[in-house]
Amino acid sequence: MSDILDVIKDRDPGEKEFHQAVKEVLESVQPVLERNPEYRQTAILERITEPERVIMFRVPWMDDQGQTHVNRGYKIEMNSAIGPYKGGLRFHPSVNLSIVKLLAFEQVFKNALTTLGMGGGSGGSDFEPKGKSDNEVMRFCQSFMAELFRHIGPNTDITGGDIGVGAREIGYLFGTYKKLRNEFTGVLTGKGLGWGGSFIRPEATGYGNVYFAAEMLDTQNDTLEGKICLVSGAGNVAQFTVEKLIELGAKVITLSDSSGYIYDEEGIDQGKLEFVRRLKNIRRGRIREYIDKYSEAVYTEVDPSLDYNPLWNHKAECAFPSATQNEINEKDAQTLVNNGVTLVTEGANMPSTPEAINIFLDSKLLYAPGKASNAGGVAVSGLEMAQNSMRLNWSREEVDNRFKMIMKSIHQSCLDAAAEYGVPGNYMVGANIAGFVKVVNAMLDQGLV
8 A cells, every 4th residue: 555655656746635535545445455356456556546637728818907817727537437527626726736636536436425327527727716706707717618628528527616616607617618519418517507407406515414414423313403513614515514504403603714714602593694695605705794794703813823723622512624625633633522522524525634534533423524425516416417418307305305315325335334344433434445346346347448
């Protein structure tokens, strides 16, 4: 294992996020490799950690003042063993090759867990939509798709949204794809309901995260009702995580964005959540404005000098990191454990560092890795793809029922795989093994390609 990781680090130096994701999976699947020596004989680890295709391109665009800017675009097609590539696009200044490869690699196993026929991929740009006008975002999306359209298609690579890519961006991207290809196909997910979108898609990642948490608690004969919860982020995932937690009787006391976080001891109710939605989705404001409306809350500015995140230093029972990668470090994890948190369910992709995960596992709390707990988004994207292929629109109830069944299936697959390989209740190992075995067996069936 260490030899393979060393080769990857030597070949792709500086890609620490990608190395982190690979290391986590390789360590988890060690028992599988010992039981199935043919996997090593066919160099399956070397193949599964190398993308099938990496595409990088420039994205020139013009702002409202007539100034030209150039951003970098990425598309990683990681693995197509069980279906066409499927993953999100992320528009954020932090996007680089390492982060996009991390997201694509995680997506391979996440998609395998959904029971749907989808391979893994990802993409994005270091473009920052925040603070841009609608026309500037439209011009950027049109330029981005002017290159991307050559590499995607409904039977090749289907993409959706991630950080910075919401309904507005998906609309502009789809319109450009349709014009360039002269076809109306389900090549993008997260579309508007009136033109090929699916019910539950905007809510899916947040709702699924909470459904998974409820399944975990059910194994302990417990529920979310009355639980005090910490939620990070204030975007789509965080908003719908909060909505479902409120619906199930939990009390959410935090939200955040890149500038800082709010702590509301009284709890964020439905009315306060609606304010956050208007603030973030329509006005595109900052979370600090929450305390202008609700003066009983406390706002804490981000302090880059700190080696911990104060958001996680509040008494609670459940934590739902829903912002970005590596937002919980070792100190934060120990703080959560010390403050009585017994469940951590990841809404973001890889929000916990390896050291933090070790603390969660050692403390025996219920910990769900993002590739399992936040798979709801891609699961409903898969259902949207199915509806597009059949030219159908299922009702909200039908989509929600299918969605809940998928999340239950993912939960059970994690438990079954963990138990089979001698680590009962370890959702991280279970998720990695269940996804890995499905993808690897498909790769072996298809020969050396």
